[in-house]
Amino acid sequence: MGLLNKLKEKLSKTKQSIVEKIEGIVPAGGKIDEKTIEEVEEILISSDIGVKATEEITDILRKKFKENSIRNVTDIKTLLKKELIELLQNNTSLNLKASPSVILVVGVNGVGKTTTIGKLGYKFSSEGKSVVFAAADTFRAAAIEQLEVWAIRVGADVIKHKSGSDPAAVAFDALEYAKSNHKDVVIIDTAGRLHTKVPLMEELRKINKVIKKSISDAPHETLLILDATTGQNALRQATFFNEAVGLTGVVVTKLDGTAKGGVVFAIKKEIGIPIKLIGIGEDFDDLKDFNPEEFVEALFD
Ligand SMILES: Nc1nc2c(ncn2[C@@H]2O[C@H](COP(=O)(O)OP(=O)(O)OP(=O)(O)O)[C@@H](O)[C@H]2O)c(=O)[nH]1
Ligand SMILES: [Mg+2]
Structure with a gap:
């Protein structure tokens, strides 16, 4: 096909x-x-x-x-x-100029953060890049194992600490590891958090601060993962996360099987943050660079 x-x-x-x-x-x-x-x-x-x-x-x-x-x-x-x-115009692609390039991935619970990281790892590995996953979701049971399964599938390294430990420290170690081993990309998984919970948003700010202690201009991308099936609520999430950590892009997931894909237009128009990628399934190749012409063409053809 x-x-x-x-x-x-x-x-x-x-x-x-x-x-x-x-x-x-x-x-x-x-x-x-x-x-x-x-x-x-x-x-x-x-x-x-x-x-x-x-x-x-x-x-x-x-x-x-x-x-x-x-x-x-x-x-x-x-x-x-x-x-x-x-x-939908004026979208930029992922900024991968730095070495290592650091991508911080954030979002509410269950939107597809870890799956998107797995898919991104696959994409980068296929392009010949060396990839490190930072298991900074130290909160949810089995989150570290889930990331490790993806790492094996796509050939990425995983930096992890014990469950329940400080997520900022995991991120820091992953960056130090990537620097000393000349890795190309570091992708940081974080725990799902409600945008309205202040202490959790504070924790994200702390992760961001600690990242900068290792690489001062990192993260080079801070991607918010939004689940298309949540419709207009995605707009509120984007506003809160943007205030807390300053987003560089959005990934809209679960566009397969939802009638609410129109939210892509609302995100662009009302929040103004570029949509960098879209998720259209659960498999490793179900992540696409976002292309406005192609997206609209698929709706009208
Ligand atoms: N159909 C479909 N399912 C997806 C897509 N992306 C993720 N999923 C599914 O959504 C569910 C949650 O995905 P995760 O990657 O675990 O989500 P998460 O944001 O990391 O979740 P937490 O870490 O618990 O906050 C899984 O069953 C994924 O397979 C997508 O683009 N399409
Ligand atoms: Mg996760």
């Missing part, structure tokens, strides 16, 4: 909740009116793309409708596609 076909298949529920619903408003070739635009607006709002993006897009739709430059659903779709691609 080609890459675009795979993406299309994985995003099919989101496609149903946006594009297929819009196609269903008016029969193919049928005339549209003011009410059609209202219905499009309702579909966009209920599809998780967010209030701001919906307003912006429907304003343009209304204007073009008044100017007579859109006449049917195909015209609406063409315009929508163009605007959605536009909205």
Whole structure:
């Protein structure tokens, strides 16, 4: 299966909740009116793309409708596609210039942090890079073992301490290890934490501070993992984590099998943090660099 076909298949529920619903408003070739635009607006709002993006897009739709430059659903779709691609522009890829490059991975419980780290490890190893995982989730039972299983699969080294020990110390040791052994990338796993729990967010700040004692300009990437199935709550998480540790990018996971993939647009529009990667399954190759054209194409094709 080609890459675009795979993406299309994985995003099919989101496609149903946006594009297929819009196609269903008016029969193919049928005339549209003011009410059609209202219905499009309702579909966009209920599809998780967010209030701001919906307003912006429907304003343009209304204007073009008044100017007579859109006449049917195909015209609406063409315009929508163009605007959605536009909205997602200006994403940067992962910053891997430093050696070692340090990636700190944060997020609430169960969003896919450790799985994403495993997939990233696979990606980097396949590119010939040497990878170190730092098992700084010292809190959840079996978190260290879960990371070790991924490390074996993808050929990464793991730096770990005892369960319950200080996560900042694990991160520090991993960086020291990577420096003295000339490793290319260090990826730091952290415990899942609710964005509203102040002491846990403080702990993240401490990890960040201790990282800088080993490598002053690290972490080079601080990635927030967001679970697409949580919809609009993802926006709140992004705001809190960004305030606590300063995010450089977002990874949106579990886009397979959810109708809420529209949240990708809301994250970009309302939070403004670049989306760097997307997760579309549980396997090691189910992580993709985020490409706006490809993403929107998969929804419309
Ligand atoms: N379908 C699907 N499942 C995913 C994806 N990413 C992660 N998962 C699943 O989500 C579940 C939780 O993943 P973890 O990687 O353990 O999540 P975590 O954020 O590390 O969890 P905690 O460490 O407990 O906070 C696992 O069953 C993963 O297989 C994805 O892109 N698609
Ligand atoms: Mg984990």
